[in-house]
Amino acid sequence: xxxxxxxxxxxxxxxxxxxxxxxxxxxxxxxxxxxxxxxxxxxxxxxxxxxxxxxxxxxxxxxxxxxxxxxxxxxxxxxxxxxxxxxxxxxxxxxxxxxxxxxxxxxxxxxxxxxxxxxxxxxxxxxxxxxxxxxxx
Numbered sequence: 001x002x003x004x005x006x007x008x009x010x011x012x013x014x015x016x017x018x019x020x021x022x023x024x025x026x027x028x029x030x031x032x033x034x035x036x037x038x039x040x041x042x043x044x045x046x047x048x049x050x051x052x053x054x055x056x057x058x059x060x061x062x063x064x065x066x067x068x069x070x071x072x073x074x075x076x077x078x079x080x081x082x083x084x085x086x087x088x089x090x091x092x093x094x095x096x097x098x099x100x101x102x103x104x105x106x107x108x109x110x111x112x113x114x115x116x117x118x119x120x121x122x123x124x125x126x127x128x129x130x131x132x133x134x135x136x137x
Contacts, residue, residue: 027128034135038108043072043116043132045079047099048123053092057123061100064129065117069136070106072116077101106136 035041048056063072078096083089104116118130 028131029128030131030133032133032135033104034137035104035106037106037110037136040103040105041134042101043104043134044102044118044120044130045077045081045099046120046122047079047081047097049081049083049089049092049097051088053089053095053097055098059100059123060119060121061102062119063102063116064119065115067104067106067114067116067134069110069112069114070104070134073103073105075101075103104132104134106134111136 031043033041033043044061046059046061048059050056061074063074066072077099079099079101080096081089081092081099083093102116102118104114106114112135114134114136116132116134118132119127120130121127
């Protein structure tokens with residue numbers, strides 16, 4: 001029985017289903033950040049907006065892995081969005097809007113590498129995974 005469960009778990013990882021819901025879509029982005037030990041930094045901020053910059057609906061953001069040497073806070077807060085120039089919502093980039101922020105703080109005294117993996121599902125049905133590699137100094 002244990003052998004069969006191990007084979008199923010390995011198969012799920014190869015199919016991308018073991019790393020969180022967004023991983024199954026194959027849409028992954030990797031970011032690099034640097035933090036001072038014990039100090040809070042901003043990892044991610046976002047919101048799904050209508051063309052008039054009002055909030056369209058709630059996005060779902062979850063930490064699906066990590067961090068190993070600190071903690072992540074996911075909070076509802078004012079944040080900036082980053083829509084492309086051709087998007088009707090690009091005018092919203094210059095103002096703070098209601099959204100979600102992801103913050104990271106390492107354990108005091110820790111120096112080295114840490115990582116956080118976020119699963120992000122937008123109100124309009126977009127899904128992706130954000131891998132954030134953090135160098136803690």
